Amino acid sequence: MYGWTGNILRINLTDRTHKVEHFDEEFAKKWVGGRGFALKILWDELKPGIDPLGPENKLIVTVGPIAGIPAPNTGKTVVAAKSPLTGGYADGNLGTRVTEQMRKAGYDLIIIEGKSAQPVYLYIEDDKIQYLPADEIWGKGTYDTHDWLYKKYGKGAGVLSIGQGGENMNLYSMVRSLEGRAGGRPGIGAVMGSKKLKAIVIKGSKPIPVADPEGMRKLGLEDLRKVGEIDKKTGWSIQGTTGVLAWCNEVAALPVHNMRKTHHPDAWKIDGERLNNARVATYGCPNCTMRCGITILDHEGHESELDYENIGMLGSNLDIFELDQVASLNYLCDDYGLDTISAGAVLAFYADAIEQGAIKGDFKFGDAEMAKKLLGMAARREGEVGNLLADGTLRMARKIGHNSEAYAMQVKGLEISAYNCKFIPGMALAFGTSPIGAHHKESWVITFELKQTARDSYGPEKAAKVIELQRIRGGLFEFIVACRFPWIELGWELEHYVEYFNKTTGLNWTLNDFWKVADRIYALMKFFWVREFPFWDRTRDYPPMIWFDPKNADTDGPIAGKYLELDKYNQLLDYYYQQRGWDKRGIPTRKTAEALDLKKEADQVEKFTKLE
Amino acid sequence: MSGSNIKITVKLIGPFINQLGFSEKTMEFPAGATVDTVLSSLPLDPKRPKIITRNGQAVTTGEKLGDGDRLAISPLYSGG
Numbered sequence: 001m002y003g004w005t006g007n008i009l010r011i012n013l014t015d016r017t018h019k020v021e022h023f024d025e026e027f028a029k030k031w032v033g034g035r036g037f038a039l040k041i042l043w044d045e046l047k048p049g050i051d052p053l054g055p056e057n058k059l060i061v062t063v064g065p066i067a068g069i070p071a072p073n074t075g076k077t078v079v080a081a082k083s084p085l086t087g088g089y090a091d092g093n094l095g096t097r098v099t100e101q102m103r104k105a106g107y108d109l110i111i112i113e114g115k116s117a118q119p120v121y122l123y124i125e126d127d128k129i130q131y132l133p134a135d136e137i138w139g140k141g142t143y144d145t146h147d148w149l150y151k152k153y154g155k156g157a158g159v160l161s162i163g164q165g166g167e168n169m170n171l172y173s174m175v176r177s178l179e180g181r182a183g184g185r186p187g188i189g190a191v192m193g194s195k196k197l198k199a200i201v202i203k204g205s206k207p208i209p210v211a212d213p214e215g216m217r218k219l220g221l222e223d224l225r226k227v228g229e230i231d232k233k234t235g236w237s238i239q240g241t242t243g244v245l246a247w248c249n250e251v252a253a254l255p256v257h258n259m260r261k262t263h264h265p266d267a268w269k270i271d272g273e274r275l276n277n278a279r280v281a282t283y284g285c286p287n288c289t290m291r292c293g294i295t296i297l298d299h300e301g302h303e304s305e306l307d308y309e310n311i312g313m314l315g316s317n318l319d320i321f322e323l324d325q326v327a328s329l330n331y332l333c334d335d336y337g338l339d340t341i342s343a344g345a346v347l348a349f350y351a352d353a354i355e356q357g358a359i360k361g362d363f364k365f366g367d368a369e370m371a372k373k374l375l376g377m378a379a380r381r382e383g384e385v386g387n388l389l390a391d392g393t394l395r396m397a398r399k400i401g402h403n404s405e406a407y408a409m410q411v412k413g414l415e416i417s418a419y420n421c422k423f424i425p426g427m428a429l430a431f432g433t434s435p436i437g438a439h440h441k442e443s444w445v446i447t448f449e450l451k452q453t454a455r456d457s458y459g460p461e462k463a464a465k466v467i468e469l470q471r472i473r474g475g476l477f478e479f480i481v482a483c484r485f486p487w488i489e490l491g492w493e494l495e496h497y498v499e500y501f502n503k504t505t506g507l508n509w510t511l512n513d514f515w516k517v518a519d520r521i522y523a524l525m526k527f528f529w530v531r532e533f534p535f536w537d538r539t540r541d542y543p544p545m546i547w548f549d550p551k552n553a554d555t556d557g558p559i560a561g562k563y564l565e566l567d568k569y570n571q572l573l574d575y576y577y578q579q580r581g582w583d584k585r586g587i588p589t590r591k592t593a594e595a596l597d598l599k600k601e602a603d604q605v606e607k608f609t610k611l612e
Numbered sequence: 613m614s615g616s617n618i619k620i621t622v623k624l625i626g627p628f629i630n631q632l633g634f635s636e637k638t639m640e641f642p643a644g645a646t647v648d649t650v651l652s653s654l655p656l657d658p659k660r661p662k663i664i665t666r667n668g669q670a671v672t673t674g675e676k677l678g679d680g681d682r683l684a685i686s687p688l689y690s691g692g
């Protein structure tokens with residue numbers, strides 16, 4: 001078998017034992033890697049209903065067959081677990097040196113089980129596994145933790161760590177790596193913290209098994225150069241992802257004031273142009289020639305790496321239009337190891353609930369200094385307010401009451417990323433059907449919706465586009481494990497990835513083979529949710545009710561008076577389900593499951609709910 | 613403004629700002645100008661896919677513009 005090492009490193013933190021297991025080619029071809037591997041392991045090995053923060057949950061660190069080899073943007077690793085935030089399947093990817101080091105150490109998959117009695121970090125060097133005391137770094141932020149580990153193991157080591165957020169089991173804490181890279185939005189950091197695992201350090205020295213090593217090396221290096229050239233020519237990385245901020249403001253899709261507003265006259269103060277002008281450094285993931293990590297100095301003088309989601313959620317959504325203050329909030333989230341998207345949504349929801357009179361508190365939109373304090377309290381779960389804020393918007397709303405759930409901006413418990421879909425039906429569907437809760441990484445259809453269809457259409461073409469993009473973004477890029485940006489932003493064709501895959505594995509796949517794997521993974525992710533929530537119905541694929549409320553419609557600008565219509569959204573959801581072969585509840589039918597080689601899994605899910 | 617001219621505010625997005633050397637400016641065009649009139653007056657690569665909005669609504673290149681319109685010209689972002 002080429003492409004995959006076939007090795008699984010299984011570590012038990014309770015008794016500090018480990019073993020190496022193996023998977024065969026059938027498993028590799030069926031699930032490919034990354035999200036596919038993580039999902040299948042969690043499906044097979046987790047008992048439904050387990051406490052995500054208990055020792056029964058498993059933390060998965062995994063890569064794909066092209067991960068780590070020199071080729072465009074292959075520096076990503078997937079982390080996954082059952083989510084403490086949503087209760088469903090959760091994963092995330094992040095750029096890290098772990099990708100290459102893990103493959104060189106000889107593993108495609110690491111499964112971390114149990115729970116350590118004391119704070120610990122793992123040191124993995126090829127076949128050597130050490131469980132080392134983390135006393136000196138427990139309680140520290142991710143920046144100090146990384147520095148401490150780099151001093152010990154060198155800058156080339158692969159490092160994943162959590163900050164105070166993960167340690168205190170803040171439900172939207174993430175896993176951090178490198179300067180501004182983080183992954184695992186739905187609380188994967190909390191899962192790591194629940195196991196008292198502060199960090200993982202990996203070093204490897206073995207060759208990655210590639211079917212055509214010379215051909216792949218030549219092709220990969222040449223393509224890295226070409227991608228870099230396209231980036232220079234198009235100028236994409238001048239503003240990177242933040243270029244979209246000014247555009248969202250133009251078309252009324254910017255999150256402002258807990259997404260109650262869609263545009264703001266001061267948005268220009270925090271846009272990509274201002275960010276680029278303030279740039280002091282640029283960072284990127286390994287194996288990347290279009291580096292998008294634009295770094296500026298924050299209000300206190302720290303380097304802070306910003307992207308669009310950070311600025312949208314910690315800036316405009318909180319009515320904070322001072323870029324250095326947004327950078328401070330972003331720096332704190334990175335240091336505490338908190339998801340910037342959920343953190344921004346949580347603070348905005350808190351300010352909104354206070355404004356609505358649903359709860360008493362002294363936080364107002366626009367108050368950057370108080371927002372900084374609150375982030376620290378949420379990361380450390382300090383007092384009643386810290387604990388409230390640490391649990392995410394859905395739990396907060398259920399505690400606060402007063403119909404506040406309508407404006408808790410989340411789907412399935414995960415906070416919506418920085419695209420305000422007050423009147424963007426297809427993108428609302430993309431958030432609604434995103435398989436880990438509302439995340440933009442699965443499907444992003446806004447420019448398609450505005451350019452190629454009518455914005456107010458709820459037609460089948462929008463459902464089809466959401467599925468097409470889910471197959472590519474949430475499928476292909478999540479299971480071969482590579483950054484999607486060369487394709488989405490520079491037009492680097494998908495056929496290149498087929499070539500990398502075939503040259504690495506020695507197989508002869510086409511894109512259609514990838515789409516089948518993608519559909520299989522999407523179906524099994526849904527089964528995972530249904531197994532956890534057996535009374536599943538389509539309302540779990542709804543965006544927040546406030547988007548359907550005429551009273552919430554904009555009073556000025558391009559979408560004044562417009563709002564989403566629930567009956568039409570339901571129609572759109574029907575198109576989506578029909579095209580996927582799912583029933584009206586949004587569950588794959590038995591026929592669909594069997595066509596995707598999921599008969600055994602369908603039998604298992606039927607113990608919880610009847611399939612159509 | 614001369615009698616037969618209209619004023620259009622052109623807002624560039626992302627790398628177009630660096631390519632053209634301005635971010636936003638108000639320009640005069642003859643009455644009856646279309647999106648195409650504005651585009652062809654700017655040194656933008658015609659082959660590069662773009663999304664153009666007038667006052668926040670997507671427009672096609674043949675569409676006629678009115679006095680005071682705001683035209684945003686953006687590369688085709690794919691949303692991070």
Ligand code: SF4
Pocket residue numbers: 073075095283284285287288289290291292293483484485486
């Ligand atoms: S484009 Fe950005 S996110 Fe993607 S690999 Fe490069 S630096 Fe990382």
